[in-house]
Amino acid sequence: MKGRGEEEEEEEEEEECPGVLPPTPRNSTLSPYTDDTYSDLSPGTDSEAAAEEAAINHELGLSEDHFSKPEESILNMTKENVENNIEKCKALILQCEESTSRRRALVHKLIQLRLRLQEMHDTAEIASTGVLVKMGHHLQPQKPPLTRASKQYCDKCAHIIWGVIHISYVCSLCDYRCHGRCVEDTIRRCASTRVTEDPMYILRICPEVGLASQNYKCAECKRIITNKSAWSEPRRCDYTGLYYCPACHWGSRVVLPARVLHNWDFEERGVSRQAKQFLALMRNKPVLDLEKLNLHLFKFVEELITVKKLREDILLMKRYLGTCRAAQETRMLRQLEERQHFVENSHMYSLQDLVDAESGVLVTYLQKVHQTFSEHIKTSCLVCQGKGYICEICDVSDIIFPFDGGVVVCDGCSTVLHHLCYTNRGSKCPRCVRQEARRRQETTGDRVGVGRR
Ligand SMILES: [Zn+2]
Ligand SMILES: [Zn+2]
Ligand SMILES: [Zn+2]
Ligand SMILES: [Zn+2]
Ligand SMILES: [Zn+2]
Ligand SMILES: [Zn+2]
Known part of the structure; x- marks a missing residue:
């Protein structure tokens, strides 16, 4: 066997x-x-x-x-x-x-x-x-x-x-391949239809139910599977947890999203043809909200912490580039073309992102983008530079940006301050304090005015 x-x-x-x-x-x-x-x-x-x-x-x-x-x-x-x-x-x-x-x-x-x-x-x-x-x-x-x-x-x-x-024929959508004579007998639905209808993974690790509950039949073609012959041996698919016959499960090995998500485990495991075609089409789809699915990852996986910070910075830089004509003319944001979702949010990941995060490819890629964007905003573009901040606490004339290291962005008024200055001031933003004082003055002033009348 x-x-x-x-x-x-x-x-x-x-x-x-x-x-x-x-x-x-x-x-x-x-x-x-x-x-x-x-x-x-x-x-x-x-x-x-x-x-x-x-x-x-x-x-x-x-x-x-x-x-x-x-x-x-x-x-x-x-x-x-x-x-x-x-x-x-x-x-x-x-x-x-x-x-x-x-x-x-x-x-x-x-x-x-x-x-x-x-x-x-x-x-x-x-x-x-x-x-x-x-x-x-x-x-x-x-x-x-x-x-x-x-x-x-x-x-x-x-x-x-x-x-x-x-x-022979090959499906232009999912790479399903078959003899001309087998077209009519095709029973597997195109993986692309599932991807369109419900682009989500099974996120339980190999959810096995057992051969008996499958009536000893292949989960796809329903052929009887037993261990009596090599031609009908049951092969478990690590993605669905179901058993398949050797015609429907060729032993293709892939990285499994559930194992990555829960165990940060990138070992390839055997899956059915059906699962392989589905997983291949899903690989670049940003459908994993990591912080919701497993927040612990961001505590233990250093690469992810770096990736998260870089992505958040890039989103902040996008605000500058999006309103800068020079940046638009040179199509700077297109550097993120292959990972469009990085321009839209900082929390959704594709399985490929995670594979690349693990191998270090993603950090290198993001650092390069980060550097180009930051160089434009801070050095080469006067328009963008003009939208920088000066720390109101120390008033030193160096221009700081929300994506710089060692700064804080005020939740209330979005101004940018040196982190050190901010903590020395009891973590209070001077601009917000000023505004608050003015507001209080105005309301007391109003009350005084009413009393005089
Ligand atoms: Zn055939
Ligand atoms: Zn297809
Ligand atoms: Zn089968
Ligand atoms: Zn600019
Ligand atoms: Zn300062
Ligand atoms: Zn503020």
């Missing part, structure tokens, strides 16, 4: 191996498995299967040399040829004894041929239809790759998609 943790790490551009394909002979290019990992799933011995395949290819006139790719010769066949071979193959299967390796190889060949025929039909159809809409997906026909690009698997049947042979 293969656990999730044992799954092979593929090269970066390759997608995870779903691990549910029917066994194929070793020399067949249809097998996505590395030999040693999955050879125990193949029926009979490899050499036996290879020999059978070679014999069958020879009988059908597909390929003399069993080291070449039989699929390519299938690819070059005319429709008539494929149909003839299907009939031949069927006849051979009937003559064959049951449960022999020859029969299995023949059935496999028959499947390949039938698929090819189906693809030929699909090609004709695509020519007229183009984009297909199914379960909210916008499925665009995929062009065959020019080079031997990364392996891709079908989100519906989990079998490999051979760009050269198969017609």
